[in-house]
Amino acid sequence: MDRVHASTASSPRLSSRLLLQAAGVVVVVVESGALSYKYRNGQGEQTLKNPAASTPRSRSAPMAAVQRLLRASASSGGAAASAARRRMSTAVAAEQTAPPSFAGAAERARRRAAEERNVQWVFLGCPGVGKGTYASRLSRLLGVPHIATGDLVRDELASSGPLSVQLAEIVNQGKLVSDEIIINLLSKRLKKGEDQGESGFILDGFPRTVNQAEILDGVTDIDMVVNLKLREDVLVEKCLGRRICSQCGKNFNLACIDVKGENGLPPIYMEPLLPPNNCMSKLITRADDTEEVVRNRLKIYNDMSQPVEGFYRQQGKLLEFDLPGGIPESWPKLLHVLNLEDQEEMKLATA
Template identity: 35%
Template sequence: MIRLVFLGPPGAGKGTQAQRIAQEYGIPHISTGDILRNAVKEGTELGKLAKSYMDKGELVPDEVIIGIIRERLSQPDVKEKGFILDGFPRTLPQAEALDELLKELSMPLDRVVYLNVDDEEIVKRLLARGRADDTEEVIRNRLKVYREQTAPLIDYYSEKCILVEIYGVGDIGEITGKIKESVGLEG
């Protein structure tokens, strides 16, 4: 069983890498982005609320996200196989809330994988995927929000000695290999 968090700017490849490792090892991949996009698509109250923030490139409020995560981490597949969190936590208060939640559930984090990718590469990648909410202005705002609110988590997890930094540019398979080696899944 392994419990991981994937951290990095939007478009760094967190989802791609988390999915690859989750599939290979049968670990539940918990993507807050997917959960939120599904809620938006289904037009739920949470979805409508989330969409109003997402359309501006802002973060969805903590209490909404933490509630979703609490529910998901309490499910049997997570208790049995661990998890890969992708897109959460994004702020120090969320990281602290996650620490408390994991303590409650007796599920300590094993590693935090930080995919480091520079801004210009991020803008190029996100514009190329062609989502309606991925305009250059929104992307640059998301990067600004990331630097202000999420980047401090790099120090937070580094101080806990569970952060591994991977350069997230290059061959997808090679990046996956580096991640697997750094978190003890192979090597």
């Protein structure tokens, strides 16, 4: 696993800061009036003056924020636009030696021009760990859609489509939905986003199997995989406290978790995420949020997750993050790990 540290050069004010991490290595920080391009690993520092472009296998639309910055530079003259493209600053510090395949993935990332890169991330973690919460916040911060496979399944259930009866039986029994169904739903969503010009995505809850990961690798480039981790007793409490507003569809949690530290594990405190008064009377519990079903889902997930984690670890793309508590404790630390600590951006992401 590689920790990533972004350099801000000498710019007096950060106008647009975007993290685009490919193979756990490359971070791009776009700054007002100061762009350079550097790569640093355990072997020393390299300056990449003219990284050659290559076309991604699928999503070729450039990130919207980078486009806006370059258009603004172009409007003030060709020289400014040229300078903006020349001076892109990145710095990366590796904490440990990566597997052999890591160098190839990093090289592929460096060959792509900055304008062509998209945020294409995956969030992994046990049911109830908070993938949706943190993925949705980061999607607002980075301006890319948050695509949750769980939401895709629930949307299909609500639509009374051809898969709804089959899905209802699977979900109510706490079983995992088959690869075929998930890939079908996800493919339709990605195609819709591509048609609408979406510039990347954050996937939540997919892939769950190595087979799914291999299929995903065949159609798009995944830049980074964030694996959220939380102890099992806390996960069970969180899942049992989950509620959904039947009117607005927002998620809340009534559980107040206060677990003492023992057996070398740190204490964890999580405040409840309470709904506003107008939602309180409309709260419902998901059919799969009973203790028996939750524990069964956790067991199934743990049995299946190790190969997927190993798959992305071998590629040098896996970032493991242990949640230290609730949102107030975990969100700033996640931003720190991802080098997204800018206060203005943090306010925008949590507004």
